[in-house]
Amino acid sequence: MPQEKPDLRNLGEPVRFKRALTLVLMTLVLPGSAQIAAGSKRAGRWAWRVVAGLIAIVVFLVLLGLVWRSGTINLMARPGTLRIVQVLLILLAIGWAGLFIDAYRLGRPLSLERNHRLVTSILDGVLILAVVSALIYGSTIVNAQRDFVASVFGNGQKSKAEKGRYNVLLLGGDSGADRIGTRPDSITLASINADTGRTVLIGLPRNLSKVPFPAGTAMAKQFPDGFHWKNCGAECLINAVYTYASNHKDLFPGDPHPGVTATKQAVEAVTGMKVNYYVLIDLAGFRDLLNAVGGITLDIGKRVPIGGGSSPIKGYIEAGQNQHLDGYHALWFARSRAESSDYERMTRQKCVMSAMLNQLSPQTVLTKFQGIASASKEVVQTDIPAGELGTFTDLALDAKKLPVSSFSAVPPLIHTGDPDFALIRTKVAEAVAKSEALDKAGSGGDGKTSNTPRSTTSKPTTSTTKKPSTPKPGSSPTTPATGVDDVASICKA
Template sequence: MPQDSKDLRNLSEPVRFRRALTLLLMTLILPGSAQIAVGSKKAGRWAWRVLAGIFAVVVFVVVLSLIWRAGAINLMVSPTTLRFVQILLILLAIGWAALFVDAYRLGRPLTLERKHRLTFSILDGALIVLVVGALIWGSTIVSTQRDFVASVFGNGKKSDADKGRYNVLLLGGDSGTDRVGTRPDSITLASVDANTGRTVLIGLPRNMARVPFPAGTPMNKEFPEGFRWKDCAENCLLNGVYTYAAEHPALFPGDPNPGVTATMQAVEGITGLKVNYHVLIDLAGFRDLLNAVGGITLDVGKRVPIGGIGSPIKGYIEPGANQHLDGYHALWFARSRAGATDYERMTRQKCVMTAMLNQLSPQTVLVKFQGIAKASKKVVNTDIPASDLGTFTDLALDSKKLPVSSFSAVPPLIRTGNPDFELIRTKVAEAIGKSEALDKSSDDGDGKTTNTPSNPRTTTTPKKPSSTSTKPGKSSSTPSKPGNDVDDVASICKA
């Protein structure tokens, strides 16, 4: 291309206009190429070096994710990495804008006719706004993610898998004017295979009495015969452990969250499993989180009241298949007590957890990340360290491909007023053993064998139908009588 104005004037005006537009297009597609062609080759080469470095890093991360997905995720969510990416995006925005300005200069706008010069100027300005805006928006997303990771995960103490499993206690926190302190309204232990991600949900009723604590713990010394009526009267139930410990911080010197610690120890005493981490969800804010992800779709097996138990009933969630519930209705579906037992409610809560696991895709998280992060900071409290975020994200992606099984320590098998804890531990071990056997007995070793009748590869002996089973072809999120054992939560929650 001719490079000086005198040579350019020897070209026809339409050719000069096309040349100017080509320089902008080159800068958009391959920044620095316009400078290599007709401008400062040194500036163009620097731009190419930066692009080559970014491409090399992207290739490295892609290869790492194929070899070690958890490691790649840990690298990408590290606050240091995110800060570096945020600064890099801002610098790229400035540098790319400068290249567009230089490309405009190289296009020699003064040699163009007025209408072409105006078009050229507007297009250059629009491209600068588009590119800079996209990069600044990207830096904002990265900043939000960094703030989210730092706020929610922080620097908790790392806990290694126990016997090949991570056991994460999921607590739904509930507080109100009619209660003293905060009590977990929902208590579920998620036992996750550290290799396959296959998960067993262990439901524990909040009204379980006489819960034991591991030997040597402060609560065991205070209640050596279990959490009985001593100083806490009618509050001596599983969900009252949190409140008691929170009101007696002297038992846990230096512990910033004695209520959670005591509840984790109680669950260890009940199940015989080591609890690695906890996730405490504020049920009042859970609505915002569900709205942020666009709601969930559930089968509603029976009419569920909105309100009741101390407040007027405001309406109902009517029965029906494939109902899309927003945050308000999904929250009431999970926590409504009117006209239902605690055990039915536990089942509904598992349905909501399973629906979120199955329906929350990486694409949804990416598109709605800012809303999710904003809601999660208010909703979620956890001691999972940021360094383990990649491990659990990796396991969550694997678990989406597999059925979730369940055991609930509820009647008729377990009497919550006088529980047989040895029986509970035995049943928990059986549920986990049955889950692990699915991977060991898989014909192709892919860990995707289920023990539902429709899968011919399973070697699990079919269970006899119980009074809690749903009829073939029917899926109910609220069975009339809760089952203790469910080999696939999807069999009662088609989500």
């Protein structure tokens, strides 16, 4: 015969109060347990089945992540998967709240003294609010992730690693509300080992002239001798390839992003490396992204002006170790041209990129994801398909453990007005080979030695007898830049 439920009226007030609190707390620890103990066992068993099912899914994903991290991330990053997770979190919040309410009912609050009933009611209300708020907040994060993936990552064509490496072109440029990166101000090729994530940053100065294009492309037919100032004016530098192609869409029929396509082709011809994907970053919106992640910390070797050029200098980012920069100051650190060369500026930009790679923790991404996603939608444009998000997230996690090395095609080795492209390709290959040698040796390596030659000029010289010659449009200055890419003296991430 079924066991009869005890008559609560025969229990003392302290026992009834303790029982009511216990039922509520049982629901927090194991949803459904209060119903199993004092209510509908059927409802309790259904709650247990749901909990067991969720635990099984989580355990499965954890185990899958241990053996196939990139595949697990790809699965969880799919918009369809994220929508299912969002709905499940909302349903779980509703169901759990219902169990709390039922547990409160099972505690027979009307049989309690006024103060005890008040305590029980407050506890139950607080727990409902806490649990439901946490689950709804989780659903909003998942929705932000889904919206971010759908907005930034598309259904682009998957590109296989070339010789064991993914080469991602990073373009950065100032833009208005209706144009993103019309003239890339920063051109960097990130060459990433497809197995270890070890990365080499290859910097190309924006004033690189005479850039060639791969044979058979529309731009190669248009500029058989390279993108030369003699052919199209003083503005025919590598950073103007984007604008030229965007203004001559007829050369790229059916291509929604001719500027990016032409720039990728130019970078391939200059470096001798296949470009798998591109990421175009709006530097003006970059400030919001850095603010969303809490800024970055750098060792700064020399102070950098805020402003300059067409606007007055408003102040300085002072030199010093462990300088924490918010979005505003980090953006000026990366973009400032005053009192420095373009090549030094390239080095600062690489420091900012390295700092973001090394300092952006999974905890930061999780806790500030909504701000990151919101800023990124306005900042980032890319052709990396959503299905490859896990692959590159996986590589980024590995890359955080390894220092980033670099090469920049800058004076005195490379004269930007009349570049030796064969030499650039040789130096790029050497930089990649040195990086791969560290992986083959099984060493973490310091990876901090730049392969870019420093200028032999330690101090600028002056002369009253000889006036420096005026270079042709797009040509290099006769005196190499001082401290070119000298990471130790300029900055350190």
